[in-house]
Amino acid sequence: MGNAVARAHQRLSLAGVVAALALGACVQLDWSRSHVDFAVPHARLHALEVGQATLEDALATLGAPLYVWELPADGLAIAYGAWSQEQVGIQVSVPLAEQASADFDYSEAAAKVEGHVLFFDRQGVLTVTAEGLLRDLRAETERRPSAIE
Amino acid sequence: MRKVQVVAQSARSCCIPRSMRCVLLSLLAVGLSSCFVARDSVNAPIEVRRYEQFVPGTTTAAEVVAAMGAPTDVVQLGRRSALRYDHADGKTAGFTLFVVTFVNRDTRSDRVWFFFDEENKLTHVGATLDAQGTEWAMPWQERTND
Numbered sequence: 001m002g003n004a005v006a007r008a009h010q011r012l013s014l015a016g017v018v019a020a021l022a023l024g025a026c027v028q029l030d031w032s033r034s035h036v037d038f039a040v041p042h043a044r045l046h047a048l049e050v051g052q053a054t055l056e057d058a059l060a061t062l063g064a065p066l067y068v069w070e071l072p073a074d075g076l077a078i079a080y081g082a083w084s085q086e087q088v089g090i091q092v093s094v095p096l097a098e099q100a101s102a103d104f105d106y107s108e109a110a111a112k113v114e115g116h117v118l119f120f121d122r123q124g125v126l127t128v129t130a131e132g133l134l135r136d137l138r139a140e141t142e143r144r145p146s147a148i149e
Numbered sequence: 150m151r152k153v154q155v156v157a158q159s160a161r162s163c164c165i166p167r168s169m170r171c172v173l174l175s176l177l178a179v180g181l182s183s184c185f186v187a188r189d190s191v192n193a194p195i196e197v198r199r200y201e202q203f204v205p206g207t208t209t210a211a212e213v214v215a216a217m218g219a220p221t222d223v224v225q226l227g228r229r230s231a232l233r234y235d236h237a238d239g240k241t242a243g244f245t246l247f248v249v250t251f252v253n254r255d256t257r258s259d260r261v262w263f264f265f266d267e268e269n270k271l272t273h274v275g276a277t278l279d280a281q282g283t284e285w286a287m288p289w290q291e292r293t294n295d
Contacts, residue, residue: 006166013172028245032252033288036237037279055264059275064233064260074227078275086288 028091037066039082040116048118048126055124066115067134069142074122077141079134081115117141176247183245186285191237192221194280195259203263203271210269228267235260238280242287255292257283 044061058078059065065078117137119128130137165173199216213232214220220232236259243252257279264273282295 006168009166010168013169016172016176027248028250029248030250030252031288032243032250032254034254034256035292036256037258038294056273059262059273062275063277064262064275066260068224068226068231068233068262070224070226074229076226076229076231 026092029089030091031088033086034084036083037081040080045116045129048129050126050128053126055120055126058118058120058126066113067138069138071119071141072143075120075127077117077119077138079115079117079138081113081134083113185241185243187241189239189241190280192235194236194238195234195261195276195278197276197278200261200263200274200276203274205271205273208271210263210265210271213263213271226264229272230265230269232263232265233260234263236280238283240283240285242285251288253286253288253290255284255286257281 040062048058048061055076055078062080066081067077067079069077069079071077113134114132115134117130117132117134118126119130119141121127200213203213203216210230210232217232217234221235222233224231224233237256238258239254239256241252241254243250245251259276259278259280261274261276263271264275266272279294282293284292286292
């Protein structure tokens, strides 16, 4: 009787192992997080006054920008941003839903980077700041490089 | 000595049967065997000593390129220009526990911009050096910036 119970226990345990392995092969829960760089601290950004701060002040306060581009009337824009993504999900081996990859694709991420853009006039004085998706802010303001004689 | 015997006796009299213990250990081994770490980087790290001697108003774009090598990006700003140098360091850590996978990826950059005037003389330098602070972490851990 005792042996029979022990054997039943053993079979149950083995079944548990097999079930766990099988489940692990087709169903996965994942919690992934990706970060690229750090967002500019608001306090530092607000320390730069429009009409007063210069390009030199901005670079000294905020460091190197992510992007730089040309504006009309010989102005320039510098952009600061960071990217992060957190994902909690269920992954089934049968692709029922689109699954984001934990691998970082910089070009894909670059399109989603949010941050701040600082606009400077020809003299290098801060004229305005903007916050949002850097790709959109750039597309709205960038001037095509001018021809140089 | 007596204390050791007592501990050994209590271990033998543990309520988990031997076969069950084997199964549990096997499960633990399977569950914990899939830890991984990965590291990747873009470009060589930027050395501060290479650009700290540059003098705004004196150093030319040619001298910057001679000292720093080819830039990652060149931006035309009307008749002025800017050069970007960067380096990124990424660390990925993760593990799978049975059916649950945890992955964390941290990427930080070193980036330096050099701005030049119409005569290709250096006017401004902006630098951010964060790549060395890249961390191995898990998704629930707080990210620090020292």
